[in-house]
Amino acid sequence: MRILLLIAALTLGLGFTPATFNSAWAVNPSEVLSDPVLEKRARGLSAGLRCMVCQNQSIDDSDADLARDLRVLVRERLVQGDTDDQVLDYLVARYGEFVLLKPRLEKRTVLLWGFPVLMLLGGAGFIWLTRRKANRSQPPIVPLSEAEKKRLEHLLDGK
Structure with a gap:
């Protein structure tokens, strides 16, 4: 078997x-x-x-x-x-x-042949715009103040 x-x-x-x-x-x-x-x-x-x-x-x-x-x-x-x-x-x-x-490939079938390419370009454009918007919505990175650094060190040392 x-x-x-x-x-x-x-x-x-x-x-x-x-x-x-x-x-x-x-x-x-x-x-x-x-x-x-x-x-x-x-x-x-x-x-x-x-x-x-x-x-x-x-x-x-x-x-x-x-x-x-x-x-x-x-x-x-x-x-x-x-x-x-x-x-x-x-x-x-x-x-x-x-x-x-x-x-x-004729005038009547251009859309048939071009549709996959259009879908690929549309998907890539959507991803690009979504990532671009996501990058803009993130707050800027602000460095830690001296007090915050000391507090972090204190917490990491366990003292």
Whole structure:
């Protein structure tokens, strides 16, 4: 039993999860192109395209019928001679920007891409202002008077 737990922990620790193996199972052998260069391009494109059924998986990782149709469509477009950008443009025109797992940087998506940076800057500004205000609210350090020094010495000596 311990050996099985150890194997499971090592497998998960190394990143071999079911999702890792799923991409090998999702693409059917009948979909694979005979030209290895085109197949590599197809795999690269399909890894960046969202499955419209699963929504958080690429079409390369999904077993959904629509994902299979999109994989076949990508391969057909590549065989017809389309460039990678032409294939992506075709799919975006047909399914919308949502089909891309990583949206393009455009006027419409600037806020999407810039929001994390704005949040980071806003948080840093908030911390800076809070610390600045805290430093201002502290009273100035006044040195001890001679009487206070003698009293402190008396208390520390225990006399």
